[in-house]
Amino acid sequence: MKKIIFFSSILALTFSMSSCEKMAGPGGSSLIRGHVNGSNQHTGKSEIVQITVTRGIELEHGDYFILNQANGSNFYFWFNNTTWVSDGDPHLMGRTGVPIIFTYNDADTTIARKVNDAILSVMSNSFDTQLNGDMVILTSKAHVAIPDPDDVTTSFLIDVSQQGQADDMDAPSVLPDEKVYLVYGDGEYYNESTRTGGTGDFQFENLQIGKYKVYVLSMDSVTGNMTQKIEQSVEITKDESIQELSTFNIVY
Amino acid sequence: MIRAFGIVIMLLSSLSFFGQNSNIHHWASGSIQHNPIDKLKIETEIQYRLNNGGVIGQRSISVDAQYQIFKPIQVSAHYRFSQFPNQHSDINHEQWANANRWGAGVEWAVLETWMKKPLLSINYRLQWQSESYLFLRNKNIIRQRIQIAPNWKKQKWTPFIQSEWFYRTNQNQYWLADDLVITGGSREWRHTGGIGYKFNNQQKIQLFAMYRKFEINKNDQLIFGLNYNYKINGRR
Numbered sequence: 001m002k003k004i005i006f007f008s009s010i011l012a013l014t015f016s017m018s019s020c021e022k023m024a025g026p027g028g029s030s031l032i033r034g035h036v037n038g039s040n041q042h043t044g045k046s047e048i049v050q051i052t053v054t055r056g057i058e059l060e061h062g063d064y065f066i067l068n069q070a071n072g073s074n075f076y077f078w079f080n081n082t083t084w085v086s087d088g089d090p091h092l093m094g095r096t097g098v099p100i101i102f103t104y105n106d107a108d109t110t111i112a113r114k115v116n117d118a119i120l121s122v123m124s125n126s127f128d129t130q131l132n133g134d135m136v137i138l139t140s141k142a143h144v145a146i147p148d149p150d151d152v153t154t155s156f157l158i159d160v161s162q163q164g165q166a167d168d169m170d171a172p173s174v175l176p177d178e179k180v181y182l183v184y185g186d187g188e189y190y191n192e193s194t195r196t197g198g199t200g201d202f203q204f205e206n207l208q209i210g211k212y213k214v215y216v217l218s219m220d221s222v223t224g225n226m227t228q229k230i231e232q233s234v235e236i237t238k239d240e241s242i243q244e245l246s247t248f249n250i251v252y
Numbered sequence: 253m254i255r256a257f258g259i260v261i262m263l264l265s266s267l268s269f270f271g272q273n274s275n276i277h278h279w280a281s282g283s284i285q286h287n288p289i290d291k292l293k294i295e296t297e298i299q300y301r302l303n304n305g306g307v308i309g310q311r312s313i314s315v316d317a318q319y320q321i322f323k324p325i326q327v328s329a330h331y332r333f334s335q336f337p338n339q340h341s342d343i344n345h346e347q348w349a350n351a352n353r354w355g356a357g358v359e360w361a362v363l364e365t366w367m368k369k370p371l372l373s374i375n376y377r378l379q380w381q382s383e384s385y386l387f388l389r390n391k392n393i394i395r396q397r398i399q400i401a402p403n404w405k406k407q408k409w410t411p412f413i414q415s416e417w418f419y420r421t422n423q424n425q426y427w428l429a430d431d432l433v434i435t436g437g438s439r440e441w442r443h444t445g446g447i448g449y450k451f452n453n454q455q456k457i458q459l460f461a462m463y464r465k466f467e468i469n470k471n472d473q474l475i476f477g478l479n480y481n482y483k484i485n486g487r488r
Contacts, residue, residue, distance in 0.1 A: 023343070023344060023386070024343075025340060025343045025344075025386075025387050026340065026387050026388070027385055027386065027387045027388045027389055028389075029389070029425065029432060031427050031432075184343050185343070187343070189342075191342065191343065203427065205425075205426065205427055206389060206425065240432050242427075242430060
């Protein structure tokens with residue numbers, strides 16, 4: 001029976017030895033802390049211009065309208081009736097002239113197509129165009145503010161239906177109440193999370209010796225959603241220690 | 253013997269009635285005791301703690317050694333390996349979380365200091381223990397217990413009452429700027445009343461009811477327990 005006691009003790013000690021292994025996770029005395037800065041990104045808008053044209057009978061040889069670009073390379077589009085022998089080009093200084101050949105018999109849809117072709121021939125880098133009956137709709141490819149167009153001598157209706165606006169980003173500043181995620185070891189999913197305080201600081205307490213990953217979410221530049229991980233790895237090597245992370249800079 | 257079993261069954265029936273309450277828990281244990289020499293007692297125990305509905309809340313195996321250094325004073329050493337349902341299985345994918353406890357204590361038979369054969373036995377025990385968990389902070393605890401029982405040498409029945417206070421020396425742990433602050437605090441009271449029945453020199457059982465009053469939360473527990481003890485060299 002003494003052997004029973006002896007073996008029971010050995011058994012208990014064996015359990016003891018097998019269960020003393022520590023791993024990354026809660027239950028320790030160490031601390032990971034860091035700081036989150038954020039920059040607010042204002043997403044700009046494309047400029048949208050709607051040109052409603054007239055029939056050819058309502059145009060005169062030499063009529064013109066003007067369109068501008070953000071880079072300062074601007075154009076005037078003038079209508080050239082080839083039956084007229086006089087020079088209809090208004091020869092505007094500081095602009096490039098683009099002739100559009102027309103006849104008085106042209107329907108409004110034909111004029112719209114000719115205007116569309118003329119614009120694409122010189123401004124395809126700046127605008128996407130769309131034909132819709134007697135309307136040509138221009139959408140700027142970039143988020144930029146563009147000086148307004150004008151119908152000048154034509155009877156076209158030229159409206160800026162959406163004013164262009166450039167993208168903008170504020171200077172980085174502390175980001176309170178931002179969620180911060182902690183992953184134990186080599187895990188893929190977060191195990192705990194916290195939020196930054198009023199000063200942008202955060203901390204995870206009571207952690208054991210081991211490897212950890214900390215991440216915050218930033219705006220994805222393509223989708224505009226808050227899905228891009230900004231991650232840092234850190235290792236706690238001794239108890240009652242503090243691990244300071246580099247500042248997280250995110251865009252929101 | 254038959255009367256004893258009858259009483260045990262009666263008590264266990266009452267447990268199932270009280271078990272309808274979510275704060276009723278059941279502890280069951282079996283232990284083997286061996287006295288290699290007169291003054292040394294070694295006891296190995298396996299214990300199951302069941303929550304309401306019979307779900308295992310804890311299971312453990314422990315080894316205790318008690319040695320009487322002189323008449324009213326006894327010292328002890330303690331080890332316990334226990335397992336709990338793992339609350340962090342997402343980390344290590346294990347069903348059970350392990351814990352190891354080491355402890356040491358001293359027990360004083362108060363009245364026997366001055367009286368040879370007192371009718372009442374009043375024992376005071378002071379015990380220190382440290383328990384480490386895989387995903388919880390270590391529990392470093394000082395326990396103080398006082399137990400009162402009659403000295404009925406020729407009776408098979410022995411009632412007892414006891415109260416025990418738990419003080420956790422690392423009850424609170426938090427960071428204040430760059431400093432880790434650890435403070436102690438009262439953790440728990442255990443008030444127990446029970447009765448032991450000695451079948452013979454080798455076998456005995458103990459039935460008890462215990463009220464666990466926690467100082468750190470409001471989840472107080474009422475526990476009904478049964479322990480079976482077998483003494484190997486029962487003639488000593």
